[in-house]
Amino acid sequence: MIKSNRTExxxxxxxxxxxxxxxxxxxxxxxxxxIKKKDxxxxxxxSLIGGFVGFDEDLDEAANRILSDLSGLQDIYMExxxxxxxxxxxxxxxxxxxxxxxxxxxxxxxEDQIEKYNAQWFPITEVPELIFDHNDxxxxxxxxxxxxxxxxxxxxxxLPSKFTLPQLQAxxxxxxxxxxxxxxxxxxxxxxxxxxxxxEKDMTESRRGAFLYRFDEAWYKKEKHFNL
Amino acid sequence: MIKSNRTExxxxxxxxxxxxxxxxxxxxxxxxxxIKKKDxxxxxxxSLIGGFVGFDEDLDEAANRILSDLSGLQDIYMExxxxxxxxxxxxxxxxxxxxxxxxxxxxxxxEDQIEKYNAQWFPITEVPELIFDHNDxxxxxxxxxxxxxxxxxxxxxxLPSKFTLPQLQAxxxxxxxxxxxxxxxxxxxxxxxxxxxxxEKDMTESRRGAFLYRFDEAWYKKEKHFNL
DNA sequence: GACATTTAGCTTTTAATAAACAATAACAAA
DNA sequence: TTTGTTATTGTTTATTAAAAGCTAAATGTC
Numbered sequence: 001m002i003k004s005n006r007t008e009x010x011x012x013x014x015x016x017x018x019x020x021x022x023x024x025x026x027x028x029x030x031x032x033x034x035i036k037k038k039d040x041x042x043x044x045x046x047s048l049i050g051g052f053v054g055f056d057e058d059l060d061e062a063a064n065r066i067l068s069d070l071s072g073l074q075d076i077y078m079e080x081x082x083x084x085x086x087x088x089x090x091x092x093x094x095x096x097x098x099x100x101x102x103x104x105x106x107x108x109x110x111e112d113q114i115e116k117y118n119a120q121w122f123p124i125t126e127v128p129e130l131i132f133d134h135n136d137x138x139x140x141x142x143x144x145x146x147x148x149x150x151x152x153x154x155x156x157x158x159l160p161s162k163f164t165l166p167q168l169q170a171x172x173x174x175x176x177x178x179x180x181x182x183x184x185x186x187x188x189x190x191x192x193x194x195x196x197x198x199x200e201k202d203m204t205e206s207r208r209g210a211f212l213y214r215f216d217e218a219w220y221k222k223e224k225h226f227n228l
Numbered sequence: 229m230i231k232s233n234r235t236e237x238x239x240x241x242x243x244x245x246x247x248x249x250x251x252x253x254x255x256x257x258x259x260x261x262x263i264k265k266k267d268x269x270x271x272x273x274x275s276l277i278g279g280f281v282g283f284d285e286d287l288d289e290a291a292n293r294i295l296s297d298l299s300g301l302q303d304i305y306m307e308x309x310x311x312x313x314x315x316x317x318x319x320x321x322x323x324x325x326x327x328x329x330x331x332x333x334x335x336x337x338x339e340d341q342i343e344k345y346n347a348q349w350f351p352i353t354e355v356p357e358l359i360f361d362h363n364d365x366x367x368x369x370x371x372x373x374x375x376x377x378x379x380x381x382x383x384x385x386x387l388p389s390k391f392t393l394p395q396l397q398a399x400x401x402x403x404x405x406x407x408x409x410x411x412x413x414x415x416x417x418x419x420x421x422x423x424x425x426x427x428e429k430d431m432t433e434s435r436r437g438a439f440l441y442r443f444d445e446a447w448y449k450k451e452k453h454f455n456l
Numbered sequence: 457g458a459c460a461t462t463t464a465g466c467t468t469t470t471a472a473t474a475a476a477c478a479a480t481a482a483c484a485a486a
Numbered sequence: 487t488t489t490g491t492t493a494t495t496g497t498t499t500a501t502t503a504a505a506a507g508c509t510a511a512a513t514g515t516c
Contacts, residue, residue: 013283016242016313016324055241055322059313083311083326085244085287094283096244098311098324166493183495184475206492208482394463412504414464429512434462436512 017097018063019050019134020078021141022071024106024121025158028174031106031121032138034130035070038118041092042131048138049119050097063100072113077157078102081141089133101141103157149175153226156215164202164210165189172228188228194219245325246291247278247362248306249369250299252334252349253386256402259349260366261337262358263298266346269320270359276366277347278325291328300341305385306330309369317361329369331385377403381454384443392430392438393417400456416456422447 022033034046051066053059060080068074078100085096106121114120122128127138149155155171156163169185189195194216201209220226250261262274279294281287288308296302306328313324334349342348350356355366377383377400384391386399397413417423422444429437448454 014242014244014281016244053242053313053324056315058315059311059324062313080310082308083287085281085290085326087284087286096281096287098313164493181475181477182493183477186494187496203483206482207484207490208492208494210493392463409505410463411465411467411506415466418465431513434512435514436461436463438463 013094015093015095016053016059017050017095018053018059018066019048019097019099019137020063020067020071021048021081021099021101021138022067022073022076023101023103023124023145023158024109025103025171025174026106026121028170029123029125030142030175031123032127033071033104033109033119034122034128035117035119037131045131046128047131048099048134059098060100063098067100067102071109071117071119073104073109076102076104081137081144084133084137086133091132097137099137099141101145103145103154105158105160107160146176150228151226153215153220162198162200162202162212162214164205164212166205166210168213185228189213192220192223192226194223241322243321243323244281244287245278245323246281246287246294247276247325247327247365248291248295248299249276249309249327249329249366250295250301250304251329251331251352251373251386252337253331253399253402254334254349256398257351257353258370258403259334259351260355261299261332261347262350262356263345263347265359273359274348274356275359276327276362280323287326288328291326295328295330299337299345299347301332301337304330304332309365309372312361312365314361319360325365327365327369329373331373331382333386333388335388374404378456379454381443381448390426390428390430390440390442392433392440394433394438396441413456417441420448420451420454422451 024031024033033049035049037043037045037047049067049070051062051070053062054065057065060078063078063080064074064076067076067078079102081099081101083096083098087094089095089097109119124138124142127135129135130138145154149172155175158171159167165186168189169180169182172185173179196214196216196219198212198214200212202212203209252259252261261277263277265271265273265275277295277298279290279298281290282293285293288306291306291308292302292304295304295306307330309327309329311324311326315322317323317325337347352366352370355363357363358366373382383399383403387395393414396417397408397410400413401407424442424444424447426440426442428440430440431437
């Protein structure tokens, strides 16, 4: 089936959108931020945070603008995952959509904002049926994230800037959905010098208290070796 | 900078294209298929094989159609790499472009076709200046391919269906641009049962001759473990 | 038949990485 | 001071990957 010599007209009708897959962490579980659509189309259904790309904005910029518009979240670093382009992926229009993913500290997204934007967090084991091919997008993003989280320090956005090692381990166990050996985990951490042990302790979660750590990004850029 | 409430009009002007990064292998070097543009825009410059996505074709389909239209290559399996969406990536129009990559047997692309389509193979160390952001696309595709080639049997498309182990090793050395130990390489190969040793020998490249092998795809799908 | 060349197979050593595993220290509360 | 709870720390073993040495087989050329 040869389909050359297309007219400008047909070409121009394709719309370009971005969908954002936002991960959070709560109660030792990985969660996903979804919104319930207030307007047509697909009003009342759950959806990723998405929107059309403007003519005069970069694709990356559009992802950030859309995230900001629809959730109030600003200056979130997002990575492009994949572009979905099936003809009928959206029932009423021809739209190709690039997915972007980010991890955020849940507390940076307040209850007020959740209400305002009609959003809700879902544990990734309980993601409802989403519009279009958004469930596929989520599946792919989760797989990719689980692969990357072991070799790149992307998960620290899910924690406060100061965190304890038990917290960090619980985070990894929650993300990967498997238990990790405490001593092996800590040994790996101690090999990464950019995970800096502070003098302070966090006394809120145990009697003894656990030392706080922080992730030193500038330092990491020199070493560039991460493995958990 | 808030950019909400876009009109349909501005949205519709974004065009969607696909660019194909086609790898070949020759003279123990990894090569890239490029075309010299016959028409404006950018006439006479080197470019990836690219074109606009039709309104009624999937993005994946478009990649194959465009590759076929502009090179005569058909039914090539391509993987999506990344979508490029900077506003000014193409100087005269707003185009976002998804890149796709494939590896092909150079001999399946004849001299006739090369001439007909104004194409040329370039060693990846000698890629000329390309239009737009195509050089960036190539860089990213090469990095990704070098990562994937060790864990997935994607490189066999660069060889005839029957090949010798010295050929296979030379291929990997060429792709990765490093020398590999013969004995360790062969040991790994012998662990992958879906690399089937045939009775035949190839006598063209050495006195003794080397046994031919083939990659059994169905068998691979059962084992799904690849490491070279 | 001796020789050169390349393929082929087998083995050992070493290094690197990952996995398994148990006792002690610090603290608050009772 | 005892008790309960969580944080912290090292050693050993197993597995895997890399490096290297050696032998031998097959073939065409001399």
